[in-house]
Amino acid sequence: MPNSNPNKLIHEKSPYLLQHAHNPVHWYPWGAEAFDKARSEDKPVFLSIGYASCHWCHVMEEESFEDPQVADLLNKDFISIKVDREERPDIDAVYMSVCQAMTGSGGWPMSVFLTPDQKPFFAATYLPKTSRYHLTGLIELLPQISALWKQDRFRLLQIGNEITEHLNTAGTPYGTVSLTEKEISKALDALKDSYDKYFGGFGTAPKFPTPSILLFLLQQYRQTGDQDSLLMAEHTLKRMFQGGIFDHIGGGFSRYSTDAQWLVPHFEKMLYDNALLTQTYTEAYLSCKDPIFPETVASTISYVQKELSHPEGGFYCSQDADSEGEEGKYYTFSVEEILEVLGAEKGKAYCRRYDITDYGNFEAKNIPNLLKESDVFISPEELKQMKQFLYEYRRNRTSLFTDKKILTSWNCLMISALSEAASVFGRSDYLKTARKAEAFLDRYLKKENGLLFLRWCDGEAAYDGQLDDYAFYCLAMLSLYRVTFSDDYLKKAIQAAGHMISLFYDAQHGGFFLYSKKSEKLIARPKELYDGALPSGNSAALQALSMLYHMTGDRRYRDCMDQTFACFSADLSANPSAYCSALMVLSTEFLTSRQLVITSKKESLPEEFQKLLSKYHPLDLAVLVKTEQNKDYLASIAPFTEEYPVQSDKVSCYLCQNQTCSAPVYDARSLHDLLQAAD
Template identity: 35%
Template sequence: MQNKLINETSPYLLQHAHNPVEWYPWGEEALQKAKEEDKPILVSIGYSACHWCHVMERESFENEQIAQIMNQHLVCIKVDREERPDVDAIYMDALQAMGLRGGWPLNVFLMPDAKPFYGGTYFPPRNWANLVESIANAFKNDREKLQKSAEGFTQNMLVKESDKYRMSVEDTLSFSEEELTTIFNRLHQDFDFEKGGMNRSPKFPMPSIWKFLIRYYSITNDKRAYQHLIHTLNRVALGGIYDTIGGGWTRYSTDEDWKVPHFEKMLYDNGQLISLYAEAYALTKSEGNPDNFYAAKVTETIEWLEREMMSKEGGFYSALDADSEGEEGKFYIWKKEEIIAALGEDAGPFIETFDFTEAGNWEHGNNVVHLEERDFMENGWPLTAEIKQKLFDFRAKRVRPGLDDKILCSWNGLMLKGLVDAYRYLDNQKFLDLALKNAHFIKDCMSIKVMNEDGSEARGLWHNYKNGKANIVAYLEDYASVIDAYLALYQVTFDEVWLHEAEMLAIYTVANFYDDEDEFFYFTDSQGEELIARKKEIFDNVIPASNSIMATNLYNLGLILGRNDFIQISNLMIGKMKRIVLTDPQWVTQWACLATQHTKPTAEVAMVGKEITKIRKQIDEVLILNKVFVGTTNTSNLPLLQNRVTKDAQTTIFVCFDKTCQLPTTEVEKAVELLQGVN
């Protein structure tokens, strides 16, 4: 038994290829079938590492009786949300407009013209079968009412973001220190001071919130920010959400203690958390007390990524499943007797330290590896390399979770940025080697030559890659994250190839994604598939919004390249967001990070000479985030490097603010003084 998904490359779609449901992939064939047969459409959206997606498949989509009901009344479309975030965004928005809570699996019912009228998430099998019958009955007997609802939900999606959120460009683009404190104080109201993170459950890692705290503290020296940051990062690294045995973070904590994770490991979380912990390590180092525990988490996570998540070509896979052998977390949890079997005479201290019991420190006799912060602060990290290796070897004999081996451009961009930040602040050459391998993979396998309207060559991207193939044109998230990563890579290697690539991608993005009227970027390419709505991603979540990353890119790229057109677009974007950033910052913290670059002038650090890499490392010994680097060993056409020459044949540093430069120096200490004088 097989359906129309059998020729897809997505692991998630292939998991459903032998369901008795007559699934179609998203595309013209299914949409046309719905029109010809005059049937409502079911769009069922999920992803490979989603636990409840698997549950609903087992209970309903593998059930022949339920499948028969679905096939009789519906045209059924299965979507991998990671491959088609554009489709997911539209129908998630529709579900929320219906007043329903979003999540995955996402099941939305559409009229034959693809406009949504009802939806939900997970349904038990009996409820699901009844719902499908009810949908069929309503479509037959109350079609006019359904169509009216569908038109209303669709019109809601067509409202421009500027109108929906009452945005207008602020007269004052800059953000004062007092305004940054206003942003922090509003975030502060929702902090969980006891357990770290935000005051909610379940708890997701929110890297952009914590990166804002680093930037805010570096400007204001507000100790409240530093204390909450360190408390949160300790809890997130010590809790069960971090895989102590194998490295890497899982997607979120099901409780408020960061103890029991939802066990799937996503590439996008780990890329961002590597960046965050590398920055946090640099911050503690600047404070005179480098936290090697943070450095260890970065290193362990990169080792896991290289070992389990990197393809031979250099791309990173998307995710590890939460489930193995049909049970969530089975690969990661422990029975007390397993610890005794693995560790022998060393088991006693381990069991006591990590609070393992026969009944389990979680449920059903299962234990998760976690440590309370107070124990860590009093006694240090208790797990020796030898004991950890024994547990790793014991665990390796288990049935492994499923691997989602599709490669996504946007998530690889986030991971590339993480590797660059890890190299930048931990100075481990291996991290740079991995970053370069990944960057060349993106450039060689996920890039495509395209033409601008004037006939000049431009650079575009693919969104996905698997088995040597890419077939989905990139979204704004792909361009935003890759440009960000290339910019970071240039600033540690000073290889202008990466800067040139970033500029070409930015030119293409402005030409094909930017809405001149709304002054934000669409999520989809103007040359891509036309859907019922063309959305914009404005608000930051577990991944920052593609618009906030893009606004930051254009600002920094504009400074490095001397492109005022890029800076002007960025300024319009942050200007329109200013009211929301000041009044409701929790979901716009990447925008708030950009705001910190408008509090004091961004430093332009230009270096000329043979030792530019060495000097860059020395300057980065002090965490000064509001700066851009440019450098050349000889000459360069970059505006910030033109007419720059060495002084007395020594590598020379030029520190500039707002296109006004200080006297050149060959002394790193003097350059840092100049940077700290403004920042």
């Protein structure tokens, strides 16, 4: 039951922390006050990490953190700290590593017990109030830990010291391996072994969209013509679109599927998933021209614009899985509801098309999906109208909580996706949305010296930007440059790359740390390459460094890239399919490097050139556009561009491969032929 006297979370901005501000637990935000109090009162710390749209975080709050009995135990013997993992990915990463090391798995909510010096000695994920099956309840666990703290503290301190030492040695390279094309082949073999030939995707339930894997497969098809790679990516994307993981009424994707066939999702929707899947469906369309893919892109972008957009241009984090305490209630329908909204005739047709039945496919209700074949034809215009009626009905029936934090890193993923979709589909409205979001970041999440904040919420920017923020920001600016060829975006990308190297790069061992050398020091400083739901910060940094090196020829980017690969080479060689975003860069490095310099009197390229360049991934073809207005700037960052004259009467295209340049061509058709000959 909510407490009328708020705890110290009431002064925070995070929607997740504010959700807990009226718990009877005496929560503290992460900070010196909480740890000083733990030291002065000689108590251990209970650290709880989660996020606003997390279903099981809500369950644990309702069962335990709103319960007076649990609250009394925590308040009596512990100092309790709440962390929003999206605001503090550094804290989350450190203690997730702890949880995985101690339990073999991880997830949210995360529950960790610490010494007042932040060293962990016990970790778990969701804990019920009372013990059931294999899960120990808080009512039983808290007195046990309190007794150990008082009676056998040395043992707990020893565990904390050992885990902390393990964290600080885990990121140190234990040898380097020469990386070759064999790593690419090993990754493809592993993906083929885990590929679900019937439902698409990889592995068994629960099944995640894995855009990093799909983008890698699409790249392999582009670069080598490997049909198996295309088949795996294309089939997976089609099945995801058909399943309930895709919202067939409002657009957008949920976080993952609880089953193997993509029918029943974990209903929360995250900005990053929808950004990365927008990019993936866009790139897939270039390879196979399936008409479902631009439809999926348009629907997903429409969802983000309608439901996750700040009026000034930034994008919100997520929407909850629960409505009125019930998971999936917002998204599910009965047959009676469909008939009531659409009328008998149209309603029956919709039900047959989208598998809406009396017995249901999820807890006696229905998740609209296209997994079953149907002979029902509904015209696109009529279907659009049906979806709009159901969308409005759904919004009026119940509501979803939206976490309105605006995160730099996730916004940058969406900017990149919008920019690429604008280029491929010729949609100026997508570009307008991307530029508006970039302007929001520039206004609210960037300092005058170019340094980034991590999040903006309710008028406040806070927390130093971390590796993901700088790496994804750099990629977003390069994406905007590729579709606009505006020097402003190239300048911002180069500035961000400079800060990224200065603040995060490990000059001794290679690779990039998660948080800055100037940020708060935690018990460990993680350095990771492994792709999770998002590409790792190091993978994104590798992609940015590769693009900038091939655009400018600056050896600093090349050296950082080489040393980062060396740092992670042993891990990458041992299990390459876990690092698909990094493999995309590695694969490109084994190919012939290609740079294209286009000179033009006008600041914007003719449409036929833009359309042609949209077919080439930035990793596969580096492009600079030189004009009278920017020639001095380009010469300062890419000295080789001085050799290319800007002619008053025509666009000139200079293609170079492996330090050998072709004679210039002057029209899009000739450039197309030149690029095709080079493929």
